Amino acid sequence: MVGHKPPTLRIKIVSIPDGRLVPTLPLRLNYLLWIEDLVTLFTDKCKKNIIVGVDIGCGSACVYPLLAAKKFGWCMVGTESDEINYNSAQNNVKHNSLNKFIIVKNVTENIIFKGIIDDENVINDITFSKDELLQKQNSCTSEDAKQQCSDVSGTG
16 A cells, blocks of 8 residues: 555545445545544654554445545555445445555455454554444353454454
């Protein structure tokens, strides 16, 4: 991944399959502006200029990675367990020419963090996750389920 800010905020959402969520871009952008404020406030000033983020369950539009790459030049990894969403997200990244900024990875539902960032020298600065993933983790009761949920929560 290479991180330098692309010139414009124009985003082409070329593929949202039937029955999938259509994101509201202004709300997503506002959330990212808030995250940018937090990153600026809490990131070491001596740290590299490249911000790396992970969007767990990026969806078919891959909207957070697209906006983060276009607006801020952040490098993003989007994960998706749904095959239709994964293919659509890949298509949206490709059509926006953001392959140098965004990697979309196909993951299984119960192993969310493992193998997302392959380079052990890369430090993840931000992670986005949906509420249902947190609910899945909090609903664990048996020892087997707790092991599965520890795979979901990861260590970062």
